[in-house]
Amino acid sequence: MTADYAVRDYAVRLGDDALILGHRLSEWCSRGPFLEEDLALSNVALDFIGRARMFYTYAAELTGDGATEDQFAYQRDCRDFTNHLIHELPRGDFAFTMARQYLIDVYSIAFMQALQQSSDERLAGIASKAIKESRYHLRRSEDWIMRLGDGTEESNRRLQDAVNELWGFTPELFEMDALEGDLVASGIAVDVTALKDDWERSVRSTFAEANISIPDEDWQVSGGRQGKHTEWLGHLLSDLQFVQRAYPGLEW
């Protein structure tokens, strides 16, 4: 594997994270709890899909041979996707969607801050755009954690259920494998293990303030970076990729 393919695969991973979460958010379109939230969810979805496009476009350039961003989004199957599992979990109720968003937003800001320092200028450039968006994403998701956690008995219960379900999917965000380890050594990738303590401190303090407890159960799931997914990804892709599967190569 040449260095460029390692960077390409890394860009695809980050693109996959963004695309799959963006798709989950887009599922809320016309189903938001009220109009302003519907717009907000769709807009955040757009930001993530835009982020995916930037990573995939770069990956396509590194691949060469006329590869395009669309091939990464539409012409790969489950095992080729390398997103973290947390992104593919079904959208659940509004509390679940916002809990996931909050956990990801705190993570994204730290991650993009670090990626801005990448020796790969293109990745650093994407990060410098993405971080600005994640900052206002976080303003909103954190606000919702407070409102739901410190709201009614029902909103607190729903948010607590969501956090209980999500927590075991968060350790994966801080795992590294050989590919990322090598890229960290060459100053290209982010050392995610170094982000965990600050992330956890920040998340714990927000949840404490919102009367939400962090579950004690010691389970965790991972495998997304190796293409081992939950049963949910296939269903998501059947929706996301339907048109290109039915009419390969179709253009607008």
Add this chain to the structure above:
Amino acid sequence: MNAGANIPLMPVEQLERQLRRRNSSSPALWDVLDTVMDPEIPVISIWELGVLQDVEWQDDRIVVTITPTYSGCPAMTVIAEDIEAAMHDAGYDAVEVTTQLSPAWTTDWMSSAAKNKLRNYGIAPPAKDSEPSCPQCDSTNVKRISEFGSTACKSLYQCGDCAELFDHFKNF
């Protein structure tokens, strides 16, 4: 007393952008691009918006460099198409639009003239370190209704005095 304290400093990227235009050997190309408007806010041009970075001849073709506003902004595709169309109308056929991500676009690159145009159009312009004021009655008694308005770059506000709902172009 520091007289300069309230005068906003121009970001260095903005200065460089203006110098590129001022020192350009093909000012006519820039003038053509002044006719390309933001598709969502048709009163300000892509130059005023801060999206247009450069336009220059490279061998026998024209390369236009733009910086995207938001990653997922659907207007960017339209802007690229509008640039090509405007260039073709002006008689330039070999045109390439390239995007430059870094330095990332910021509302600081929007001129004060552009901000006034936004306000007259009914959109509260980005304001650093302060809440927007109502574009209808100038009241500062305003409330944010939603972090997002009709597009990702705007949030939705309501005026507490004249009750008008208005978009605020976010400080970004």
